[in-house]
Amino acid sequence: MNASVAPIKAVNDFVIKFANVNGTGSASANNLFAKALFRMGLPVSPKNIFPSNIQGLPTWYEVRVSEKGYLGRRGGVDIMLSVNPQSMASDIQEVESGGYFIYDNTKALDLRLHRADITFIGIPLTAICNEQYKDPRQRQLFKNVIYVGALAALLDMDFKVLTALVSDQFKGKEKLVLPNIAALELGHQYAREHFSCPLSIRVETRDVVGDNILLDGNTALGLGTVYGGATVAAWYPITPSTSVVDAFDKYAKRMRINAGTGEHNYAIVQAEDELAAIGMVIGASWNGARAFTATSGPGLSLMSEFLGLAYFAEIPTVLIDVQRAGPSTGMPTRTQQSDVLSAAYASHGDTKQVLLFPSSPAECFEFGASSFDLAERLQTPIIVMTDLDLGMNDNMSPPLKWDDQRTYDRGKVLNAEQLDSMERFGRYLDVDGDAICYRTYPGTHPNKGTFFTRGTSRDEYAVYTEKGEEYEKNMLRLMRKWETIKEYVPEPEFKVASQKTNLGVIYYGTSEASTLEALDYLSDEGVYLDAMRVRSFPFNDDVEAFIAQHDRVFVVEQNRDAQLRTLLMAEFEFGPDKLKSVLCFDGTPISARNIKKQIKQQLPGSNVTPFQRRFRRAQGGAA
Amino acid sequence: MSYQIPKFRHPELPKNELGYTKADYEGAISTLCAGCGHDSISGAIIKAVHELSIEPHKIAKLSGIGCSSKSPTYFLGKSHGFNSVHGRMPSVVTGAAMANRDLLYLGVSGDGDTASIGLGQYGHAARRNLNMVYIVMNNGCYGLTKGQDSATADEGSISKKGEPNPFGSIDLPAVALQLGATFVARSFSGDKEQLVPLIKAAMSHRGFALIDVVSPCVTFNNTAGSTKSYEYTREHMEATGTVDFVPMHEEITTKYDPGKTRDVTMHDGSVVRLKKVDDSFDPFDRMSAMVALEKSRQSGQILTGLLYMDKHSRDLHEALATSKRPLNELTETELCPGSKVLEQINQSLR
Ligand SMILES: Cc1ncc(C[n+]2csc(CCOP(=O)(O)OP(=O)(O)O)c2C)c(N)n1
Ligand code: SF4
Ligand SMILES: [Mg+2]
Numbered sequence: 001m002n003a004s005v006a007p008i009k010a011v012n013d014f015v016i017k018f019a020n021v022n023g024t025g026s027a028s029a030n031n032l033f034a035k036a037l038f039r040m041g042l043p044v045s046p047k048n049i050f051p052s053n054i055q056g057l058p059t060w061y062e063v064r065v066s067e068k069g070y071l072g073r074r075g076g077v078d079i080m081l082s083v084n085p086q087s088m089a090s091d092i093q094e095v096e097s098g099g100y101f102i103y104d105n106t107k108a109l110d111l112r113l114h115r116a117d118i119t120f121i122g123i124p125l126t127a128i129c130n131e132q133y134k135d136p137r138q139r140q141l142f143k144n145v146i147y148v149g150a151l152a153a154l155l156d157m158d159f160k161v162l163t164a165l166v167s168d169q170f171k172g173k174e175k176l177v178l179p180n181i182a183a184l185e186l187g188h189q190y191a192r193e194h195f196s197c198p199l200s201i202r203v204e205t206r207d208v209v210g211d212n213i214l215l216d217g218n219t220a221l222g223l224g225t226v227y228g229g230a231t232v233a234a235w236y237p238i239t240p241s242t243s244v245v246d247a248f249d250k251y252a253k254r255m256r257i258n259a260g261t262g263e264h265n266y267a268i269v270q271a272e273d274e275l276a277a278i279g280m281v282i283g284a285s286w287n288g289a290r291a292f293t294a295t296s297g298p299g300l301s302l303m304s305e306f307l308g309l310a311y312f313a314e315i316p317t318v319l320i321d322v323q324r325a326g327p328s329t330g331m332p333t334r335t336q337q338s339d340v341l342s343a344a345y346a347s348h349g350d351t352k353q354v355l356l357f358p359s360s361p362a363e364c365f366e367f368g369a370s371s372f373d374l375a376e377r378l379q380t381p382i383i384v385m386t387d388l389d390l391g392m393n394d395n396m397s398p399p400l401k402w403d404d405q406r407t408y409d410r411g412k413v414l415n416a417e418q419l420d421s422m423e424r425f426g427r428y429l430d431v432d433g434d435a436i437c438y439r440t441y442p443g444t445h446p447n448k449g450t451f452f453t454r455g456t457s458r459d460e461y462a463v464y465t466e467k468g469e470e471y472e473k474n475m476l477r478l479m480r481k482w483e484t485i486k487e488y489v490p491e492p493e494f495k496v497a498s499q500k501t502n503l504g505v506i507y508y509g510t511s512e513a514s515t516l517e518a519l520d521y522l523s524d525e526g527v528y529l530d531a532m533r534v535r536s537f538p539f540n541d542d543v544e545a546f547i548a549q550h551d552r553v554f555v556v557e558q559n560r561d562a563q564l565r566t567l568l569m570a571e572f573e574f575g576p577d578k579l580k581s582v583l584c585f586d587g588t589p590i591s592a593r594n595i596k597k598q599i600k601q602q603l604p605g606s607n608v609t610p611f612q613r614r615f616r617r618a619q620g621g622a623a
Numbered sequence: 624m625s626y627q628i629p630k631f632r633h634p635e636l637p638k639n640e641l642g643y644t645k646a647d648y649e650g651a652i653s654t655l656c657a658g659c660g661h662d663s664i665s666g667a668i669i670k671a672v673h674e675l676s677i678e679p680h681k682i683a684k685l686s687g688i689g690c691s692s693k694s695p696t697y698f699l700g701k702s703h704g705f706n707s708v709h710g711r712m713p714s715v716v717t718g719a720a721m722a723n724r725d726l727l728y729l730g731v732s733g734d735g736d737t738a739s740i741g742l743g744q745y746g747h748a749a750r751r752n753l754n755m756v757y758i759v760m761n762n763g764c765y766g767l768t769k770g771q772d773s774a775t776a777d778e779g780s781i782s783k784k785g786e787p788n789p790f791g792s793i794d795l796p797a798v799a800l801q802l803g804a805t806f807v808a809r810s811f812s813g814d815k816e817q818l819v820p821l822i823k824a825a826m827s828h829r830g831f832a833l834i835d836v837v838s839p840c841v842t843f844n845n846t847a848g849s850t851k852s853y854e855y856t857r858e859h860m861e862a863t864g865t866v867d868f869v870p871m872h873e874e875i876t877t878k879y880d881p882g883k884t885r886d887v888t889m890h891d892g893s894v895v896r897l898k899k900v901d902d903s904f905d906p907f908d909r910m911s912a913m914v915a916l917e918k919s920r921q922s923g924q925i926l927t928g929l930l931y932m933d934k935h936s937r938d939l940h941e942a943l944a945t946s947k948r949p950l951n952e953l954t955e956t957e958l959c960p961g962s963k964v965l966e967q968i969n970q971s972l973r
Contacts, residue, residue, distance in 0.1 A: 213972035223968070231953060255960045264945050265950070265953055265957055267721040269943075271717075271747075272747040276743075278714075279715045283716060283718025283722070288722055289722030289723070289951040291722070305708055306708060399966075400968065402961065402962045403962065441951065442683045442702070442719075443680055447680070450700075451703065452696060452705075452706065453703070453705040454704075454706040
């Protein structure tokens, strides 16, 4: 097992990747591994890289372990654990020089795949299972648990943490606890007997996770909508958004059913398609309930007509878009941030939609709740723009917080007494000068406050009109409302470089962790950048000021067309030369090494053509 | 443009139990073509609601897009209205109904709005047995876009354009029956005697109540060759029987021949009295209704009246076990689990 290159030495700082076959039960074993490290006090960030398939195709699980707390993808793999012959050739190629390749050697390794610069560790997983278990299903499931046991020995993990975790995981199914612990021990023992443990890459117990939790963004969002008072959820299944509504369902079942009567304080309607789902949300919100839907790119496109209605008729609407790789079905199980433009300007005519960009489960929870306050206060759609990476992977996050003094902001809604005390109600009358008007719910008052909601133009009293001046006045009020909205949406977050610099970087959503890590690498090399995380659209004045204050600003995003950069240029007057793109759109989360590389290539004085221009040249277009 | 109806009214207009006159249920003056069937249906709605003594603000009227979908502006001026997008009224009603189960939901649509662009939403609202009244103002054409054939135009029917329609028609009641609607009727805008009690019965029904109303378009489809003209409809209309509606608080006094008459007590306690023409037809049997529809279709007749009613209908709220109190009345106290519960959840994620 000796390699020609010195093995990588690392304590609590490495990347391990599991190569599995979809549908073989590897997910729970892999989770067990990551969670055990987390319980040993180590920051982890596990990422599923899975196919659009239920059974049989290759699937990977990449775990970043970082005592320093880097949670984004680093790039590169130090240890590959392979139980999938289908992908073995490329999996071996992916290992860093000096790394390890751990595999099932029941069947001998094809010598042509051998690499001299990495260490191969063979464990006869299939043979062990065939000997221990008769039932084919057990042979398959326990194979996964056995390799976790072996890793525990190889990496020097705290075995007690693992066994305690197994007991927790199978609470209520106690019969399964002992067999799982036995399987862990099998692997553990085999590794100890056959290899010198631990490897040069290993872990040590620390306490750097504090009170952090490990949770996926979709669950956090679903829970946030429960806390935010959502009572109506309408949806149509689509990866990667399905688990948002699953989480709403799970927590609502637990916390929103009247124990005495069995009555539900919520309704979930699985709609016939996304057009219907958003229609239901609009109908429910119009009628005074807090309602939401969750979808992904294709669904967002279908909702476009209704989003125009909600914008124009000013109906609160909460929509969660868990982005995936498009266009069309694209790579439905891979991540991207590529719906930014189609969401920002969703629908025909002059429309602008409010977007929120969460970057952690804690923020997903917060936005899941506060999007209703925003939607009702601002009377317009609020689109929460998350993505598959944040939504479907466990992320280390600060704990979820709720202040019991907090109250819902139901916005400007008139009740019967208020209607009684007024002369004439005008649905689209700007009474307060903030361009947000008062509304009423159906059924409020026997003869005051009713109005006709419509997508056609109307005057301030909601009466149909085709007068150009009335139409224009209304559209200009909506523009003024856009200014008001800037005061309400989450402001950007800044990180000032340790040295004064004229370089800046902008990022949003799941690009945060990798960008921050890349900035550390760069500052180690003497390159300093001030950083800004954009958390919402419309952009407020601080965003404009940040760009103005720097000579060159990099915009990090996970799509091909530099969509946020385009949006910044559309909303402000900055020219294309000021804003440089750092892009990743291969469907995997952007890595710190990738960001560092792209920024370095585009520093003043470096002689590299950015991607888009390079492409145009390659096509023989006018450069 | 919509115009306000002149305020002056005869002082002795009949008042309903709530003290409202019919004028209290009217809307803006119609801007539809003079003689359009849709206006007669609006009139029938006003009459039915007035006679039922429903508080106008306890009704929500919703529609899609089309001449037909414009008509909610012309009735129930004291009710909230929602003119949504083309073909999608059923989803908006679904959401609205989920938010507040205590209002009466009246959906108005056209044959284009329902049978073409909205066929999917129509079918699924029926299938979920959404508690609403769904009125289709069916003229066999797209009035608002100037008279193209719609999917309910019969094969061979000739509109103003002059070309016979090459495709078969979608029969909306048959579709609703097949998909699980629990109240299915057809009527004619020119027959208020039949239409008004049907609207009342539909409003007393709990569940999805469809009334497909043949409603001629005088401008584009009232021609000699059209099967949706006034003349054709009058000549080919046959009824399953008559429907009388007795509100819940009124006593039934007259006696009818028991062989042909059935009294049905509705969910709200009102009674619908059905007088059948044909003994073999049973409006409580879905199969019987389907057979009757198919027979009349084959013989070139337009079968009207109550076609089907499920007396034990279970609506969407029942299926989802939603709270009896409308969801839009629930407050933080009932909806938000609070910080203690959240701390437990955090603990389980460590
Ligand atoms: C998405 C969309 N496509 C097309 C239209 C144009 N359009 C308006 S009304 C209409 C047809 C209406 O027909 P119907 O529902 O039968 O109503 P009628 O006017 O006959 O009463 C169409 C196609 C539209 N408003 N929206
Ligand atoms: S075009 Fe036809 S449907 Fe439209 S208002 Fe005129 S008559 Fe009625
Ligand atoms: Mg029509």
